[in-house]
Amino acid sequence: MKLKICLFLFVIATFVCAQPKLFVENKQHDWGTVAEGSTTLKHTFTVVNKGSDTLKISKVNASCGCTVAKYDSIVAPGKTGKVSAEFDISKRTGRETKTLTVYSNDADSAQVHLNLTVFIKTPLDAVQKWMTLYSDKGKISGNISFLTAQKDFKINKSFYAANHRDAKNSVQAPITVNAIFKSKSKPDANGDITYEYDFNFSKNVAEYENGAITFETNVKEKPSVSTNVSIEPKKAAPY
Numbered sequence: 001m002k003l004k005i006c007l008f009l010f011v012i013a014t015f016v017c018a019q020p021k022l023f024v025e026n027k028q029h030d031w032g033t034v035a036e037g038s039t040t041l042k043h044t045f046t047v048v049n050k051g052s053d054t055l056k057i058s059k060v061n062a063s064c065g066c067t068v069a070k071y072d073s074i075v076a077p078g079k080t081g082k083v084s085a086e087f088d089i090s091k092r093t094g095r096e097t098k099t100l101t102v103y104s105n106d107a108d109s110a111q112v113h114l115n116l117t118v119f120i121k122t123p124l125d126a127v128q129k130w131m132t133l134y135s136d137k138g139k140i141s142g143n144i145s146f147l148t149a150q151k152d153f154k155i156n157k158s159f160y161a162a163n164h165r166d167a168k169n170s171v172q173a174p175i176t177v178n179a180i181f182k183s184k185s186k187p188d189a190n191g192d193i194t195y196e197y198d199f200n201f202s203k204n205v206a207e208y209e210n211g212a213i214t215f216e217t218n219v220k221e222k223p224s225v226s227t228n229v230s231i232e233p234k235k236a237a238p239y
Helices: 001-018
Strands: 026-033 040-049 054-061 067-071 080-088 096-105 111-121 131-135 137-150 157-160 178-184 195-201 209-217 225-234
Touching: 026 040, 040 054, 040 111, 054 067, 054 080, 067 096, 067 195, 080 096, 080 111, 111 131, 131 137, 137 209, 137 225
Parallel strands: 026 111, 131 225
Antiparallel strands: 040 080, 054 096, 067 080, 096 111, 137 195, 157 209, 178 195, 209 225
């Protein structure tokens, strides 16, 4: 009788104590510097189940839609599994950091974060990808920075184009933008120089409007770059 009770208690204790343990030795991966024009970067994280019960990965969420994750949903005790990521960088430049969140039945670490980083080097990049501008009695001004390794960088021509048609359903003609050089930095660790420009143009805006400013430059590898803008009429200050 005592033997049966001991065996029963042993089975219960084993059942209660058995649990999975998700372990990832390297939770971060850096692709380093890649050239603009690359399409998809791939990396696989190795997941180890250091527990005594089956590890079940229920889902893996990516921090943005540009990253797709695939994973092994079941990892036996003492075995390894994979969490693979594909990061679409076709429309991205500069420093990018993405996170994968792994959800599992590990009671001590129900969520584990895996980080991916990369620097996408481009011959020319506008630091400000989107900006809000204000039309003050038809006068619009702002400032923008460019990143390039070219030491004699300059803007040859720039223009603004609205995204929508006018009241007559006609495409609005581009408006010339005046770009004035302001300053430049010393080369950074990647050899890139930051050039700062002020700009201005004229346009009467009665209500909110979206568009883009395109800058044509002397960079042969990438002769033009655009930044998206929203324009709003400047409101008069209250008395």
